[in-house]
Amino acid sequence: MGQPTLILASASPRRRELIARLGVTPDAIAPADIDETPARGELPRDYAKRMAREKAEAAASPDGFVLAGDTVVAAGRRILPKAEDEATARQCLELLSGRRHRVLSAIALRAPDGAVRERLSETIVQFKRLSADEIDAYIASGEWDGKAGGYAIQGIAEGLISRIQGSHSGVVGLPLYETRALLKAAGFPIA
Numbered sequence: 452m453g454q455p456t457l458i459l460a461s462a463s464p465r466r467r468e469l470i471a472r473l474g475v476t477p478d479a480i481a482p483a484d485i486d487e488t489p490a491r492g493e494l495p496r497d498y499a500k501r502m503a504r505e506k507a508e509a510a511a512s513p514d515g516f517v518l519a520g521d522t523v524v525a526a527g528r529r530i531l532p533k534a535e536d537e538a539t540a541r542q543c544l545e546l547l548s549g550r551r552h553r554v555l556s557a558i559a560l561r562a563p564d565g566a567v568r569e570r571l572s573e574t575i576v577q578f579k580r581l582s583a584d585e586i587d588a589y590i591a592s593g594e595w596d597g598k599a600g601g602y603a604i605q606g607i608a609e610g611l612i613s614r615i616q617g618s619h620s621g622v623v624g625l626p627l628y629e630t631r632a633l634l635k636a637a638g639f640p641i642a
């Protein structure tokens with residue numbers, strides 16, 4: 452039997468860059484188009500895991516591995532939206548200003564036999580209290596676009612974050628410790 456194939460079921464360029472750091476090159480990129488609406492009362496960690504699992508299941512791959520991820524920013528039990536416009540990004544930043552929040556990053560791996568395994572990374576992120584000028588400047592940067600919770604730690608937002616406890620790669624979108632462990636546990640060849 453030859454080397455098994457791996458499909459990365461993601462449209463996120465960050466996930467592609469992050470998996471490369473494990474020395475893994477996906478054979479194909481196949482973003483999954485699923486309904487990303489949280490269920491009523493769904494807890495942030497359950498939602499993140501369900502999204503990652505549904506993305507992994509949606510990708511067609513008869514005889515290979517499929518990896519998917521989902522990153523959710525949560526303030527208490529509240530799931531923050533993915534910011535697609537300025538007003539949403541501003542609301543997120545006002546909510547996150549001066550407080551701690553959690554970033555849940557779930558990954559799911561479908562093995563060739565159809566079994567799906569999941570892992571969850573949980574990181575606590577503390578933002579400084581943001582002034583109106585800081586929020587305006589961040590909005591003007593555009594870096595919030597398409598990001599869960601309206602910020603990207605891998606850009607200028609890190610200058611506004613006093614502390615993180617957990618996984619930096621998890622916040623960016625693919626927790627590398629959990630991803631390596633999951634691939635290994637499923638028998639995918641990885642150094």
Ligand SMILES: Cc1cn([C@H]2C[C@H](O)[C@@H](COP(=O)(O)OP(=O)(O)OP(=O)(O)O)O2)c(=O)[nH]c1=O
Binds near residue numbers: 460465482483
């Ligand atoms: C909090 C945070 C999120 N993000 C990004 C990671 C994810 O791309 C995005 C959350 O949306 P996701 O739904 O996890 O992913 P996606 O829609 O970008 O890609 P796909 O579902 O196809 O895999 O927010 C950052 O890049 N930096 C951050 O600091």
